[in-house]
Amino acid sequence: MTLNFDQQMMQHCLQLARQALGKTAPNPLVGCVIIQDKKIIGEGFHPGAGQPHAEVFALRNAGEQAQGATVYVNLEPCNHFGRTPPCTEALIQAQVAKVVVGMVDPNPLVSGTGIQRLKEAGIEVIVGVEEQACQSLNEAFIHRILHHQPWGILKYAMTLDGKIATTTGHSSWVTGTEARQKVHQLRVACDAVIVGGNTVRRDNPWLTTHEAGEPNPLRVVMSRTLNLPKAAHLWDTQDVKTLVITEEGVNPDFQQFLQNKGVEVAELSPLTPAQVMAYLYERQFLSVLWECGGNLAANAIADGSIHKILAFIAPKIIGGKIAPSPVGDLGFTLMTEALSLERITWGSVGCDFWIESYLS
């Protein structure tokens, strides 16, 4: 399918916005392009919270030429004084002729008022170009602002017979290098990656993005007992930070050991996935990647902490009755109770397959 000019420019906005993947929390990913006579005369993206918005960078880039120009932006321009002044006023002052908006801003502080303000100032406004792609790029922002909770993604890799490890717990590696690279790319886009104590004991993971560049998400370990090994890659905090969350008063000696290693320790009682999500919301996180084992995954699904699932399936068979599966007991006995997933997409990566889906 060929894209028309407006669609192409909106896709260019999304491409610009993606340059700040993983860096904007709690703010959205926004890119902006300014056009005069079908030529780009200015462009910019929002690099992170507290910094100017995409429109401001693009206007600066275009300078005087912005007068009478058409502006493309994947999110409705803001109309409020937040950390920065309203972009609507900057656009009006620059005397642009037309603004093409990808999607309405779900932020109640903006939500349609930006579009209204521009129209009142005599600027032509078009809304909804490449809307689905715009919503998809900012799905975490939309969820966070509407539901006051970070966006939760569960990722796992399993064999064709649904196992995430052998009966002895050996799991390196279920998938090939290409799939693992895709996971590293996903980590770049997330603000935190969470595992439980079992995963630390069993896999001693790094949970870094080293095959996909920067930034690294905060590595989070949930552990009620703090029965964790003293030698773990996650305690190496020189380049990438780690946060261990436990319950109040658990093993003060181990807490001290972790803090001496530069690991941050927090106490939350009771320690549940939903509590952790609420805590990370307060800390301004947008998206959280759950890379945990089956029990924690089941708890996270059950208490509403997971919104999207990315499953990798390796064409391998492990067999066995007690080899672990990606999602533990959800208490269902009937097929009719099974969670129905929506908006399914799938593909292959290297010699493996992936399926992405949303929980309703």
Ligand SMILES: Nc1c(N[C@@H]2O[C@H](COP(=O)(O)O)[C@@H](O)[C@H]2O)[nH]c(=O)[nH]c1=O
């Ligand atoms: N255009 C646009 C945003 N638009 C709106 O501004 C809000 C953040 O305002 P502030 O606190 O001033 O940064 C954000 O929640 C969204 O509703 N935000 C951004 O960070 N970047 C941008 O390019």
Ligand SMILES: [Zn+2]
């Ligand atoms: Zn703005």
